[in-house]
Amino acid sequence: MAVTSPERRVWWNEPVERVEMIWIAVALLWGLFMFFFMIAWHFIGGQNLSTEAYRVVPSVYQNKVDEFAQKYQVGDESGTPIVRPPAGVDIYLLGRLWQWWPVLQLEKGQSYRLHLSSADWQHGFSLQPTNINIQVHPGYEHVIVLTPTEAGEFGIICNEFCGIGHHTMTGKIIVVDSKAEAK
Ligand code: CUA
Numbered sequence: 001m002a003v004t005s006p007e008r009r010v011w012w013n014e015p016v017e018r019v020e021m022i023w024i025a026v027a028l029l030w031g032l033f034m035f036f037f038m039i040a041w042h043f044i045g046g047q048n049l050s051t052e053a054y055r056v057v058p059s060v061y062q063n064k065v066d067e068f069a070q071k072y073q074v075g076d077e078s079g080t081p082i083v084r085p086p087a088g089v090d091i092y093l094l095g096r097l098w099q100w101w102p103v104l105q106l107e108k109g110q111s112y113r114l115h116l117s118s119a120d121w122q123h124g125f126s127l128q129p130t131n132i133n134i135q136v137h138p139g140y141e142h143v144i145v146l147t148p149t150e151a152g153e154f155g156i157i158c159n160e161f162c163g164i165g166h167h168t169m170t171g172k173i174i175v176v177d178s179k180a181e182a183k
Contacts, residue, residue, distance in 0.1 A: 049132065049144055056141040061117045065092040069102045077103050082174070090115060090143075093156075093171070095123035095136045097163060100156045100171020108177040111147040123169065124160030133159060151177040 016024075042050050068083065068091065075082035081102040085091050087110035094101045096119040106112060116125055118138040125134040134142060156171035 049134065051134070052143040054141045054143070055139060056117055058117070058119050058138045061092075061115075061141060062094060062119050064115075065094040065101065068092040073102075074105065077172075085112070088112065091146075093125075094119055095125065095158065095169075096120050098158070098165035098169035100125070100158070100169070103172045103174065105174045105176060106146075106148050108148050108151045108175050108179075111145055114144045114146045116142040116144065121162045122160050123158045123162050126157045126159040127173070128155040128157060130154070135160065148173075148175040151175045151180070 068085070069081045072083045072085045073081040074084040080099070082105055083091075083102045084105040087107050090113045091104060091106075092115045093104065094117065116134060116136050117140060118136045120138055122138075123136045125136050126132070134144070136142070152175055154173045154175065156173065158166060158169035160166075162169065
């Protein structure tokens with residue numbers, strides 16, 4: 001708040017400086033370039049994922065995930081089922097306040113169609129330590145073709161603020177290499 005009232009009250013009628021105009025133009029052009037380059041990133045550097053998206057009723061999606069988890073459950077981790085689907089099938093992951101459900105156990109080198117949706121709120125699927133980030137909305141079902149290339153345990157965090165438990169919203173994908181195990 002100014003102590004004294006401004007000398008000229010019509011401040012918005014100021015002419016825009018030339019230099020300022022140049023910066024506005026540069027920022028606009030750069031923004032447009034980045035916007036259209038999003039398409040290129042599907043092909044260059046494997047940055048943008050090419051996903052399919054469908055509309056879905058959250059309760060219907062939740063039923064599909066429950067059914068999937070029941071069918072292929074092989075274990076349990078503190079109340080969350082560990083699910084090991086056969087290679088190549090459609091696999092389901094549900095984001096909700098505040099967890100990624102269930103724990104998936106996948107085979108290295110096999111491709112899966114990973115379905116992603118939310119039961120309640122907007123969440124951010126972030127697979128650690130890779131640079132895979134997907135916005136997850138209730139009402140929309142994303143399908144991503146996923147082929148794990150490394151064995152190990154991969155954490156999933158939520159990178160979209162979703163309330164008081166946001167920082168506790170985690171999940172897990174376990175990738176096993178059964179060819180290596182058999183040796
Ligand atoms: Cu879910 Cu943050």
